[in-house]
Amino acid sequence: MAKAPKSAISPTRAENYPEWYQQVIKAAELAEVSPVRGCMVIKPWGYAVWENMQRALDGMFKATGHVNAYFPLFIPMSYLEREAEHVEGFAKECAVVTHHRLEPDPDGGLRPAGELEEPLIVRPTSETIIGETYAKWVQSYRDLPILINQWANVVRWELRTRLFLRTAEFLWQEGHTAHATREEAVEETYRMLDVYADFAENWMAMPVVKGEKTADERFPGAVDTYAIEALMQDCKALQAGTSHFLGQNFAKACKIQFLDEGGTQQFAWTTSWGVSTRLVGGLVMTHSDDDGLVLPPKLAPKHVVILPIHRSDEERARVLDYCRTLRDALQAAPWSGGTVEVELDERDLRGGEKVWQHIKRGVPVRVEVGPRDIAADSVFVARRDQSPKDKGSIARSEFVASIGDVLDDIQSTLFERARAFRDEHTRTIDDPADFEAWFRDGPGGFASAYWSEDPSTQERLKALKVTARCIPIDTADDTGPCVFTGAAGGRRVLFSKAY
């Protein structure tokens, strides 16, 4: 006799985590591989999650004084060359436009024609093209600061891609600011790191560590790079957002200069910061389980799905009527997160199939309503953060009155659960043997250890497939003997395997 599957997603996380990730995305209809190498199609449910992320982040950017604008998709090849580290960092993975039309090929079909005088790069990031523009806008200290964000698509020609986590084209936002002083630019760098951490924890319910990147993990051209790092359920870290203090590097490369209050010509100080559709991958890996996607209510496109149950046409009319009233009541119910979005699923599908679709798609609350519930004026409720078997009857009025609290509770439960997992898999380690054992003998996680950044230690990390994730801001001043070399003055670094 064939054994019934124990979960909706196969394989489970324990069986094969990377494959489980792909299957969750497929079952939840978030995205799929496109026919274009390395590019994905973001399907409506996945895009709705991204739209919610955009809306929340955009509000936070505006609340911190930023405005949106839009800069060209293309960057002249010569612009990239202006900042040496920058071009080094991006030259190996960029899409190059060389022609501006197609013409009939004598062998049949078409071929590129109209060669450009200078090739154009499809932006992998926009520091240079935006820097060139700021140079025109800035003359005096009165023109500063410039606080602009852009929502855009970017292309980095990755060889190994993975839905949301690493794709040739992805969607993101990139903030680019210019300031009169170093202090202001540093302050901005930290401010946006804080915004990202706030968003990750309070919207995504994904706990993060804020920290400075070690020298070899910096953004190409940055003086300092800061990041938020989260721990996924396979104990690998995900860099979920970065904020760069660019010093005067790009201001010098692009000639962003201004007359200060004393009449002296100065170079501006710039920052850039970004998060991308990679966050959707982080969301999936932080909360989802072996039954599919789990969404924190504050980012879920729908919060409640109502599933009418009926056997006859007469029942159907009566049940749907009751369900519509329930939907309207829920949509009018107060919730700290805004409007409660309700889907009434009237599709003519088997009940079990329907329920499992919504479980796999991660809708936070499911409500079943049949004739018996109506008779009792109650509803049958299940929460996505609990087992599919944990469902129970509750008076309709009580359910409507409590929906806001239920959604808040799911949001905080998901966060606490993820934080407990992260804390369980974080260890302070001062002994090299313990360090190796942590990553070799168990699932690993975050290891907090003093490190000298001595190049000789890189081989040991490489052998473990471990990288320095960041120097956490909370313990930035904490120094001690390097876990590998024993040299004094090592900084507390968070290590882990990573995406």
Place this chain on the structure above:
Amino acid sequence: MAKAPKSAISPTRAENYPEWYQQVIKAAELAEVSPVRGCMVIKPWGYAVWENMQRALDGMFKATGHVNAYFPLFIPMSYLEREAEHVEGFAKECAVVTHHRLEPDPDGGLRPAGELEEPLIVRPTSETIIGETYAKWVQSYRDLPILINQWANVVRWELRTRLFLRTAEFLWQEGHTAHATREEAVEETYRMLDVYADFAENWMAMPVVKGEKTADERFPGAVDTYAIEALMQDCKALQAGTSHFLGQNFAKACKIQFLDEGGTQQFAWTTSWGVSTRLVGGLVMTHSDDDGLVLPPKLAPKHVVILPIHRSDEERARVLDYCRTLRDALQAAPWSGGTVEVELDERDLRGGEKVWQHIKRGVPVRVEVGPRDIAADSVFVARRDQSPKDKGSIARSEFVASIGDVLDDIQSTLFERARAFRDEHTRTIDDPADFEAWFRDGPGGFASAYWSEDPSTQERLKALKVTARCIPIDTADDTGPCVFTGAAGGRRVLFSKAY
């Protein structure tokens, strides 16, 4: 003695309309030419207008049952070739990616490397890549309809570009739907044309004519193209949005097939429809005057600007205090268009300079507040749809109570003014000499005339620089003798010079 300029924008519309257009965009800080050929930088004020357009349209798309998704930026060259008219229409103006990295050039600098096996086209429109995807999604009639919209950037390598109206890269939305029947697809095509007309008239305050395109103006690959056409102040028409009935052309090219209820394999029927940042250009040309941009309140990023007037520090504190209270009261005031967005301009600039900046940027209502106004508990108000000299004192409480009505009145005044202009410059013409005179001797406008679409008449139109804009839906059944050939059965076509 130098003559004082009579208006804030030079040249005026009458003096040089195309140059006036560029100067309005510059003075209002909407956009500028970028260093990348044919691409523009959309500046924060211009982008905020586009964001408001997006928000309104997105709500209308969702209200008509559509969802958003995202498809790849790149289209394999072979995809374009699948629909013969489609490739013919776009091959001459597309950006072609041929390489995926840069390498050091022995002569210095960099050069493209890593040639792709198949060139990729930066999407000029997405029928083919989306069609390929729909073909995978659709098996049964139960999978239809698919009602998806995408907000994206597209590239068409135009030789002669103009900010917003015609740029190599532009932002747009493209709806792509697939249906089980011809009737449903036709209905969708009309529905979205109506949505565009509704948006143009009720948000942009821009009157439009809905109509069908004549055969030679159709979208490449479409069976029927419908458009909304608006008349600009120079009496040229602007095609402001299009909705295409694609029949089964793309379904056949991309193999979008399904089993119908009777179990027969069928090709789907598809539509596509789009509007772009070109609408911002239409907005500028419809309402702006010789003092700069004029914005309909429903799309203005700010509705009221408060300008504090003070001479001493003591006055400053008192005036700002009063202004902040006023701002809060205005922002809480009821308005059919939503929240009243108020800017309190505290910048340390000469009063006149400040006022003129806001006039040029098109803020609908300006309020000046000085110590004398405070003493009388009144404010000094000016409307952007009236002369800069028409300003007057009004009791503060009355102003706050009426702000919603004032904004509604500005919105409808702008629409009525534009409609009166359009109607004044529209004429029904049945005589060929009148037709030529209309476009040759006066400013022209819309000429409504019977036309046979006979190729022999194209030369006459070309000589006048006139094109057939559309066959208005309202008079679609009206036929008569062709204005040029006298042949019976001509349809009522709207002609004009056009952008």
